[in-house]
Amino acid sequence: MNIFNNHKRLYITAGLLFALLTYLTAIMPAFQNQYSNMPLPGTKPLSGDARAGKLIYIAEGCVGCHSQQVRNVEMDKMFGSRPGMAADYANIGRTSIWQNTATVMGTERTGPDLTDVGNRQSSKDWNLMHLYQPRSVVAQSIMPSYKWMFEMKDNPSKDDVVVSMPAEFLEGKTGKLVAKKEALQLVAYIQSLKQTPLPEGTLPQEFLYKKEAPQVADSKTGTKSVDGKALYATNCAACHQANGEGLKGAFPPLKGSPIVTGDNLEFYVDIIMNGYDARADYGVMAAVGTNMNFTEYDVAAIINYERNSWGNKGKEVTPEEIKKIIDFIKLKAPADQ
Known part of the structure; x- marks a missing residue:
């Protein structure tokens, strides 16, 4: 073959072949991927x-x-x-x-x-x-x-x-x-870094190898309820610590807290759902409940765990009580803004 005896023709042919393969295996798939996979509606650009x-x-x-x-x-x-x-x-x-x-x-x-x-x-x-x-x-x-x-x-x-x-x-x-x-x-x-919700009506891929959700028996009703201890460990312990003592000068203790053991349940639920920023001696609490889409069952489980841990003695609450308060807080929110 003369191509192997002519170095110019060999190099040009090899260069063109390399360019063609680069386009077919890298450039074209990249463009296809770019146009086939668009960001989800509601995706926010980085500041x-x-x-x-x-x-x-x-x-x-x-x-x-x-x-x-x-x-x-x-x-x-x-x-x-x-x-x-x-x-x-x-x-x-x-x-x-x-x-x-x-x-x-x-x-x-x-x-x-x-x-x-x-x-x-x-x-x-x-x-x-x-x-x-x-x-x-x-x-x-x-x-x-x-x-x-x-x-x-x-x-x-x-x-x-x-x-x-x-x-x-x-x-x-x-x-x-x-x-x-x-x-x-x-x-x-x-x-x-926040997961963008899927468009309404779009079902997400299911998680495989599902395990039964952590539940504990309710001593009063005999039914099963959400495990407040597990929820606390996942969502609250990072700031308030596993022992409920918080961090001095950063995050308030829940052990012995009058908010936790007191009777103002609306205030307590509002803090969990919408956060709190009214004490200069502590850091700002984020709206954990809203961010994590807590249900009335989740909030009730966390409150009952906090009210009956670390020596606290407080009245247990029911999901029905919490739902009324959450609904009231949602109605009140626009008026407060």
């Missing part, structure tokens, strides 16, 4: 701070320990309300013309999956404390601390974000712990 935070997330190697993919197995249900799908990643583009994006889906879970962490743990104070010293909020955490993202100031300005860190984790440092721009940007990205 400027969240985009900057994503770059920090990648640079600090967070992708090496945290995944962002909810698999279709029951054990992953704690990380999201539904299994992940291609549309969840359709809005992830190149970092720049010269840089592709990192595989934020991750390859392993040394730490928990972060697909829906913006709903699951939406407290800005908690996330900042966790960045500065993970062991301050999760005693068993093996995550490294990111203290370089913070600084101590004797007189913070009104624009500074002061982190309410218990003194034992400041290692003898004096002054106020202030979050730098990098910490705020990284937290902005973490808080932006």
Whole structure:
């Protein structure tokens, strides 16, 4: 064949063949994938701070320990309300013309999956404390601390974000712990990670290998109800701690709390559903109940667990009582805005 005796013809033919194969195996499928998989309706673009935070997330190697993919197995249900799908990643583009994006889906879970962490743990104070010293909020955490993202100031300005860190984790440092721009940007990205709900009428893929939901017998009715202890451990213990004692200067104790054991049930339910920000000596509580779509059964189970744990003695409530309060709170909300 003359082509092998003519180096110009050989190189040109090889180059054209390489270009054709590149188009068929890489470029064309990429365009097809781009047009076939669009972001879900309601998907929110990242803010400027969240985009900057994503770059920090990648640079600090967070992708090496945290995944962002909810698999279709029951054990992953704690990380999201539904299994992940291609549309969840359709809005992830190149970092720049010269840089592709990192595989934020991750390859392993040394730490928990972060697909829906913006709903699951939406407290800005908690996330900042966790960045500065993970062991301050999760005693068993093996995550490294990111203290370089913070600084101590004797007189913070009104624009500074002061982190309410218990003194034992400041290692003898004096002054106020202030979050730098990098910490705020990284937290902005973490808080932006929320599963977009499917369009109305669209059924999600089912989780496989289902287990029976944790339930306990109701001593009064003999029926089964939601396990409040399990719900507390999943949604509340990160801030208020497993022993109910909270973290001094950051998150209030539930042990011996007059709100927990008192008679103002409407106020108690409102805090669980809509959060609380009325005490300067503690961090802001996020709207955990709303974010996690708690039902009256969930709220009643959590309240009954908190009212009868750590030495607390409080009156048990029923889901029927809680439903009336939740409905009342929803009606009252527009008037308060």
